[in-house]
Amino acid sequence: MTVESLSWRVQDKSILNNVSFSVCPTEFVGIIGPNGAGKSSLLRCLYGVNVPTEGEVRIADKNILEYSRQALAQKIAVVLQEPPSRFELSVNDVIAMGLTPQKSLLSFDNHLDKQKVIEASRQVDLLDKLHQSFNSLSGGEKQRAMIARAIVQDTHVLILDEPTNHLDIRHQLEVLTLAKSLQVTVICSMHDLNLAATFCDRLILLDQGSIIAEGSPESVLTEANLNRVFDIKAKVDTHPFTQKLRITFDLGEHIDAD
Numbered sequence: 313m314t315v316e317s318l319s320w321r322v323q324d325k326s327i328l329n330n331v332s333f334s335v336c337p338t339e340f341v342g343i344i345g346p347n348g349a350g351k352s353s354l355l356r357c358l359y360g361v362n363v364p365t366e367g368e369v370r371i372a373d374k375n376i377l378e379y380s381r382q383a384l385a386q387k388i389a390v391v392l393q394e395p396p397s398r399f400e401l402s403v404n405d406v407i408a409m410g411l412t413p414q415k416s417l418l419s420f421d422n423h424l425d426k427q428k429v430i431e432a433s434r435q436v437d438l439l440d441k442l443h444q445s446f447n448s449l450s451g452g453e454k455q456r457a458m459i460a461r462a463i464v465q466d467t468h469v470l471i472l473d474e475p476t477n478h479l480d481i482r483h484q485l486e487v488l489t490l491a492k493s494l495q496v497t498v499i500c501s502m503h504d505l506n507l508a509a510t511f512c513d514r515l516i517l518l519d520q521g522s523i524i525a526e527g528s529p530e531s532v533l534t535e536a537n538l539n540r541v542f543d544i545k546a547k548v549d550t551h552p553f554t555q556k557l558r559i560t561f562d563l564g565e566h567i568d569a570d
């Protein structure tokens with residue numbers, strides 16, 4: 313996926329300014345930045361809901377706006393911050409909806425399809441809830457069901473908008489570990505900088521619609537960048553378990569981060 317000189321304006325307000333980057337196959341890219349920085353707006357451009365005012369998003373060297381809805385759904389699976397609440401369906405049926413883009417209009421679910429749904433529900437720890445109604449799931453369980461739906465969609469690109477919203481810490485780690493293990497390209501907006509440091513190969517730091525820094529977690533999650541963009545005092549050192557970066561922060565009253 314390549315994003316080229318992308319700008320997006322609404323009602324004469326500039327939300328995204330001249331954003332460019334490329335994502336390599338199987339790379340796990342995190343989009344970070346403060347509230348209102350433009351993370352969700354950028355993701356919506358990547359899956360074709362926001363139409364860029366300037367620039368374009370390309371997959372396999374073709375503008376995504378030139379793909380049909382079904383063709384795009386064969387390329388990109390999306391899990392949003394808030395799971396839809398209108399599904400009067402079982403968990404099994406919601407997950408099985410992920411199979412639709414790969415199928416022709418009149419085909420029925422076969423044994424392999426059923427196996428895919430069972431396997432995905434097992435991966436997100438919902439096997440025992442397959443026959444429960446989707447609406448009766450907790451917020452975190454709904455989120456995991458939507459991730460299972462994205463898994464069965466079987467695309468090369470997975471876009472996750474704050475996927476750990478609603479999840480307890482164990483499920484946060486499990487869902488991100490699972491996303492990383494899928495060996496697909498993942499583009500994921502995140503607020504938790506420690507999870508971003510642990511799971512992402514590359515980070516894009518957005519502020520007021522522009523890329524402030526891009527690169528390895530070590531090059532992006534610097535104390536100077538974090539202090540500037542989030543207006544906090546940050547300390548960056550090494551996580552004792554993972555040996556990745558660990559970020560601790562404060563409004564500046566308790567630490568001296570000079």
Ligand SMILES: Nc1ncnc2c1ncn2[C@@H]1O[C@H](COP(=O)(O)OP(=O)(O)OP(=O)(O)O)[C@@H](O)[C@H]1O
Pocket residue numbers: 322327345346347348349350351352353354
């Ligand atoms: N359709 C729209 N019409 C008007 N303004 C919009 C629209 N969509 C987004 N915005 C504005 O664009 C800015 C960026 O919003 P966006 O949701 O992309 O930020 P974000 O980085 O995802 O924020 P958060 O971390 O709070 O989820 C915000 O100021 C928002 O109000």
